[in-house]
Amino acid sequence: MDKRRKLVIDCDPGHDDIMAIMNALAHPELFEILGYTTVCGNNYVDKVTSNLCKVLTAIGVDGTVAVGYDAPMVLAPDPQPAAHGESGLDGPVLPEAKVRPVAEHAVEFLHDVCSQAAAKGEKITIVALAPLTNIALFLKTWPELAGAIEEITLMGGSRGKGNILPRAEFNLYADPHAAKLVFASGVPIVMSDIEICVECGTEHALIDGLKGQGKVQDLAHDILQFFSQYGRRRGLSYSPVFDLVPVMHMMHPELFTEKKCRVLIETEGAYTRGMTIVEEAKEEAEANVTLVEHCVDNEAYNRYFMENLKVLDEMVKEKR
Ligand code: RIB
Ligand code: CA
Numbered sequence: 001m002d003k004r005r006k007l008v009i010d011c012d013p014g015h016d017d018i019m020a021i022m023n024a025l026a027h028p029e030l031f032e033i034l035g036y037t038t039v040c041g042n043n044y045v046d047k048v049t050s051n052l053c054k055v056l057t058a059i060g061v062d063g064t065v066a067v068g069y070d071a072p073m074v075l076a077p078d079p080q081p082a083a084h085g086e087s088g089l090d091g092p093v094l095p096e097a098k099v100r101p102v103a104e105h106a107v108e109f110l111h112d113v114c115s116q117a118a119a120k121g122e123k124i125t126i127v128a129l130a131p132l133t134n135i136a137l138f139l140k141t142w143p144e145l146a147g148a149i150e151e152i153t154l155m156g157g158s159r160g161k162g163n164i165l166p167r168a169e170f171n172l173y174a175d176p177h178a179a180k181l182v183f184a185s186g187v188p189i190v191m192s193d194i195e196i197c198v199e200c201g202t203e204h205a206l207i208d209g210l211k212g213q214g215k216v217q218d219l220a221h222d223i224l225q226f227f228s229q230y231g232r233r234r235g236l237s238y239s240p241v242f243d244l245v246p247v248m249h250m251m252h253p254e255l256f257t258e259k260k261c262r263v264l265i266e267t268e269g270a271y272t273r274g275m276t277i278v279e280e281a282k283e284e285a286e287a288n289v290t291l292v293e294h295c296v297d298n299e300a301y302n303r304y305f306m307e308n309l310k311v312l313d314e315m316v317k318e319k320r
Helices: 015-025 045-059 106-119 133-141 143-148 170-174 176-183 194-199 204-208 215-227 229-233 244-251 298-319
Strands: 005-011 031-038 065-067 124-128 149-155 189-192 256-265 276-280 289-295
Touching: 005 015, 005 106, 015 031, 015 045, 015 215, 015 244, 015 298, 031 045, 031 106, 045 065, 045 215, 065 106, 106 124, 106 133, 106 143, 124 244, 133 143, 133 176, 143 149, 149 244, 170 176, 176 256, 189 244, 189 256, 194 289, 204 215, 204 298, 215 229, 215 298, 244 289, 244 298
Parallel strands: 005 031, 005 124, 031 065, 124 149, 149 189, 189 289
Antiparallel strands: 256 276, 256 289
């Protein structure tokens, strides 16, 4: 029996989204990537979809890409050129895309993979690296398929920090109404928040060392050079690569501690839009989230990160 986890990666590439995807692609013995769904987040959906298709083309891998919503459920889109550049993935020089999105909408794609999984008595995992619009509207439309989702492992939220508002993280800020719906859905949620992503931060010296090591590592270098500018300008020696954390947590749970929590989402606050209120659950039954709490070995985490890029380089070399 195929024991690999079946993944749908919901994303808005996005520099750190691409690092998560590269790391998952490096381990086909662990993960079967059923497809990618894209959504408006760091930039509009046409831009982030084009970025994903160009990166898959550059690496030389194929994949099913289904385009999702181009706006949050209620609020207006809020692109982030300061973090990701005008294209949503500034930095690397990318080829024209040969990988093309399918005609099916992202939520229809989720419907199909969940229906097929349910029919076979299997479950899928959603890796959510962007605002939760696609996932919320899928669950709202077909709540009967929620049981086909083993878990949603997501990057989002915080225990107090903020990266878009003083107390709010971007993915949940961008579509707080979608987040509220997903967090109340009863589907098991694994949450990697800002705090754990900072604990897993990658030293800039490791990023610099990727140059000249191979096609994938060169691309990762150019992507991460751009993404780490913010930290470098502020004199930091490391940068968080946010979206990588949920993927690394699936690969190496031994590197993390976890805590069952009750998480609420603020949708209305003028200063707190998308803020997460995270409380340790007193009883298991009141928890709606497994919080990825601490990283116990940053050095091992980043060693695996660098090794996975090398592994993917070897894999794509062999394919040629
Ligand atoms: O807050 C970090 C999140 O927002 C990540 O998903 C990153 O890609 C950014 O757009
Ligand atoms: Ca993202």
